[in-house]
Every structure is written in structure tokens, then in C-alpha cells.
Amino acid sequence: MSPEISIIDYGLGNIKSIRKGLEEVGATTVVTENKKDLNQSDGIVIPGVGAFEDGMKEIESLKYTIYDNIESGKPILGICLGMQMFLTKSQEGKQTIKGLDLIRGEAKKLPDKVKVPHIGWNSINLNKEHWIFNEIPGKAYFYFVHSYYSDLKYKKDILSTTDYGIRFPSAISRKNVTGLQFHPEKSGENGLKILENYVKYVKR
């Protein structure tokens, strides 16, 4: 049976792409903001379009449901803003905003010596082995769109880095929580492979 993945619906932006991507690699999906759906699914994806503060506001009511599901061992995947919301806090917005604090770190603005947002295809440098990168070639390109990057407290949480004005973590993980700064659903074949790895891991 194909695993069921909940995609948290923030009510903003394009969720269709991630849904389509997960379905392409064999998952069934439910786009939801319902606690029961999250509890019943095999995996949870937090997609990433929008601003940090709005995103946190949108998922505030689901915060403890997310914590409970992580505690139970369910694989959680955060993409772009979804990944940054895993952090302790963010500098995006007028004052510092608290995140979910699942991975220690802070979202900071990319340096302005480069064009911001960082938009386009960039390569990753693997930092350590991880199931999310199974069968992904060493210098694979992925699609990035972001103005903030994740400054992590612990280097061991970093799976890969990418260079753009600064060397920043492009994939992070702590236990069953995995975050991707790039958009696998928009990264062609390699991106679909990443989603397939996630779906396989959920099904394991």
C-alpha cells in the first residue's frame, strides 16, 4: 500500500507542486490543516511558500500535534520556509520570531554582496551520508528560492551545504526531522529522487 503523506496547508502559495511530486513517486497525499489527518498519516510535509511570521501563525494551532507526531517517530520533511520553521528563531520580520525549535539555529538574511533572493539552480556539497540523498550524484543541482538561510548551532545537524555569498546548510536533519532549503518538487529528476527517498523512508 502506498504511504499517506499529509501536506500542511498554510492557505498561501502553491501546494499543488509538492502534492504532484509526492504522488509522482508513489505516495497518496492529503492537503490538510486538520489534526486528525496529521495523526493518521504516515508522514508529514511542511511546504514552504511565504514569510516566516505568517507561516508560524498559520501552523501555531498545529504546533503540539506536530511535536506529538515527531515524538512518535513519524518522518517529517520541511521544505524551504518549512525547513526554516524547524529552527529556534528567525530574523525575518520586524523583530525576532520564534520557530518550532526542533533543530537549534536561526534563520538569517543572506549577505547583500550577492543578489537576494537567491533564485535558481545551485549545487550541493554533501556533508554526511543520509537516506534523503540516496542515489543522488555528488554535485547535483537543485532549485533554490530564498532570502534567508539557516545558521545552525550544531554542525552534526547539517547534511549538505551550498555556496551563495556564504556557505549555508542546504539540507539539515535531526532524528526524524529533515529539512531542505531547496525545492525538490521543482528540481527535475534529482528532486523527484529526493521525494522518492522520503516516501521510501516513510514506508520502511
Added chain:
Amino acid sequence: MLTKRIIPCLDVKLDQEGGTVVKGVEFKDLNKAGDPVELAKKYNKQGADEIVFLDITASSEGRENMKEVIRETSDQVFIPFTVGGGISSIEDIKKTLRAGSDKVSINTAAVENPELINKASEIFGSQCIVVAIDAKRRKEEEKDKEIVELEDGTKGWYEIAIYGGKKYTGKDAIKWAKKAEEMGAGEILLTSIDRDGTKQGYDNSLTSRISEEVNIPVIASGGAGKPEHIYEGFTKGKADACLAASIFHYDEYSIPELKRYLEKKGINVRY
């Protein structure tokens, strides 16, 4: 390292078949080039870095963009998908994103109501707001205009057109690009009306000037007829991405061919 992007563009016109990809010369004389869904599928497979879908008559016909065609086309692509044409409100943006686009490109509405960029970037994030500028070269001297040194050594300025090139505004394109960035645009899609469909190369005087003036990515558009033009768009025009239509639609050059050529010339591209 960040790569330079190659973006095939689908100019789509609403007709009895739903939507047809067309290509004109200087925004006129539209010729049919194919079915948007099929072309999008092909470009996704060939390794395009992004696809732009422009509903080119939505604004001038005063209608909403063609959601059904957008939906079907977006189903075929696993790379970034930008939709433009006829988007004039927050509600339009929301609906277009929901139909499967990742970014929206706003042209006429942004010029008429710049506040829309501000609001939209606050709600959806700058990354999904592309401001499209259609610029026409003007040779006569005018006060309060940003003067650009042209490739032949003469001087000129650039006027913005809206409604798909049907209405001239008297406004300066370079000033507008800077203002659009300030208002929260995440990218600029810069089309030269003079070069559109002519296959004479991008207007690199215009592109390089705007690329230097703003700190957001600039997509060069209008005039690509051969691989050299795209190479020059990146080098002379200092563009972050190059958009082209006819050279891909009519299979004059495939995307992998073009990328191999660019890589040989030292441009960093994605395979």
C-alpha cells in the same frame, strides 16, 4: 555555484482550442507554435531550468487568465513555473498560484498600481513576485529620463509599454525597475519590444544597465535567435537568466545543445 538559467517562454493566446502558443514579431503578427501542454512537457524533459507561461491577451481583453490551461500545463512540469498576463489583484495571484504556478509575473497592473507589488510580496513573499517590464527604445532626448549609452555609441532612453505593448506610458523603464525592486519584486522579466521576435539578439544595453541598477535577478527577453545571442545576454547583458521562445518552439536549437554550447564558452549551466 549558481547557474545561469535558460527559460523557454510560452506566449499563449486564448482560442477555440483552449489555448495556443503563439509567437509574434515586435508583439504583433502572431503565428501559431503549438500546444502549451505538449511544449511544456517537452521543455521539462529537455532540461529547461524554468518555464514561463504568458497569457498574452488577458490584459488587453480584460479577462482573467486561463486557469484550466495553466492547471494542465503545470501538471507537466517539475521545474519552476511562472505565469503572467491578466494578473491584477491579490485574489488573482492567489488563484494563479493555486492553479499550479510557482511565481506570478505582473506587468500592466504593477505599473498602474505599484502598491500591488508591495502587498503581494508581503503576503506571498518576494520570491514569487516577478515584475515584467516591456521596454521600447526612444532616441529623442528627454528630461528626467535615465539616459543609456547604446551599442552604436548614441544615447537613448526606454519607455514602458503596458497592455501587451498596446499602450505607452511615457514612464522610464530603468527608474521603474528600481522602484519595483524597492516595492518588493523578487525578479525582473525584461522584454525589449524592439527586439521581440526579430532574432537580432537581446537589447544588451538595456539589460546590462538594469542588471547593474538592481540587486534582484534580471531575466533578459526579446530577440534571441541563436546560441550566441544567449551567450551575449549573459556576458554583455549581465542577465541572470535568458528567456527565449521561437528558437525552442521551432526546434531550431534544443535546450541540451544550447547548454553544451554555453558550457564550452565558460558559462555555468545545469545539465
